[in-house]
Amino acid sequence: MDNPKRSNEALLRPYSHKNTGWRLFLSTIIARAYPRIIGQQREVSWLVFDLIMPMLAVIAYVFVYRALNAPEEYIGFVVMGGAMTAFWMNILWSMSSQLYWEKEQGNLALYIMAPNSMMAILLGMALGGMLATALRALAVTLLGIFMFGVTYTVSSYLQLFLVFMLAMIALYGMGMMMASAFLLFGREAWHMANLAQEPIFLASGFYFPIKSLPFWVAAGASIIPLTLGMDAMRQLIFPTGFEYGFMTVQTEILILAVLSVVFVFTAKVLLAYVERIAVREGRITESRR
Amino acid sequence: MAAWLGWVIESNWTDPFLFAVYSIVKPISGAAILVIMYGIISQGNYDNALFPYIYLGNAFYIYVGAVMTGVSWAVVDDREHYKTLKYMYIAPIYIPLYLLGRGVARFITGSIAVFITLAAGILFLNVKINFAEVDWLLFFVTLILGVVMLALLGLLLAGITLTVARHEGFIGEATAGALYIFSxxxxxxxxxPEWIRPIGYFMPTTYWLELLRRSLVGNVAQAFPTLASFSNLEILGILFGLSLFFGTISIWVFKICDARARELGLIDRTTNY
Incomplete structure (x- = not known):
């Protein structure tokens, strides 16, 4: 039995601290990022699988190029594409499909009811996902170096940093936007995520230079931030990378900056729409749909 | 009934048009990645024997992911998602047969994908198959034997899946991914590398894919030194022997895992992952 006197004391005690405004926004981001950065690392088998799965495809494609006696740059292209695969998979399964899964497990209604901003939750998911996936991408890159002897020669660290950061902002902005869109797809969300794997690996040139595709196909695929991000990075980290570039690095940086703004803004608009439907109709949070 | 249930689950999530697009786009994209990689390096020379080797191997490998993973995925689907596995266990049915039946649906969707990939290759991508020269008997015998072998391997994975939590979804994918390389x-x-090759020689999928290629493009497939010294009949014998070996192991492993899962109360465990 609880001590009634102590229970009353607990009820009468005022809140020690209650964040509001930007403090609440910031603490929500940190709180949602926490399970992505710390929690996910606790399941060691996931970590192992997360590293092994992209490596299997990388190894297979490397041996295809070896069987074809391809120039060594292509081995590097495949390893880099394999590393970036981790980000795309993270976008599909841990960003785009996330709100749908939260709905299935009954958490989405709690998210919407809570006094925090949904945008902060999505930003937290993105930040956590980005950092956790960066570790995996780094591991794939290192494994590529040790297993296949891939060498990198960076021509401009500043541009490389800028390209990577802009590609990540645009990509995770796209993920935030897709999270709301996938929620509206209902039970088709899982299949949509599944469908967005091989076609995107193909169109975005994960395993070959995007320049090899017809111009308009490559231009269309540039809506996926990783397409231009990878193209620019290949130009910046391989000595002969410029020969395989689709556009100049400067142009790609500019387009990535525009994509970043467009995707983050659209994500905000779509999220507001989803919240409106959820509150007005109670339909979005219904887990049987 | 299990096969029908599997088909309904696989196909009823959307309208037929979207399902058809989904069924076409995914396998074609996977094959197109390899075609473009080949095209870039060979500068469009699709007459090399390596091209049909890559294309046909990739096309038929769809069965490995579909059938093998399909059988084991039924455990995840029924236990975690639909929470019906416990009812299946108390129903008067034979569970391994039920799981194999669920794999049949994936076999059907896989067959559609394989057919589409082959048709696209023949019609648009210069994969040369002379239908008059195809060894149809060898093709169908190999195909059926291979699908049975893959289903039994799926049963092995299903057994392991029954006894693990949180990462069961990866087991099928990782196995299929590893076989893609070793086969x-x-x-x-x-x-x-020379030290890895023996793993490939021990995998039935290596001989299965080789025979499928040989039955469709004959001498083109035999041009590669790996199994060149073996006749079709010898490879079929090896495939049969390895299938029997892995099939027996699969049934044995499933029985052990199934008993363990019942003993530990894992049949109705949900982990929310």
């Missing part, structure tokens, strides 16, 4: 699905085994 030389898209490159001759001679490209692998």
């Amino acid at each position: 030389g699905a898209v490159f001759p085994l001679d490209v692998l």
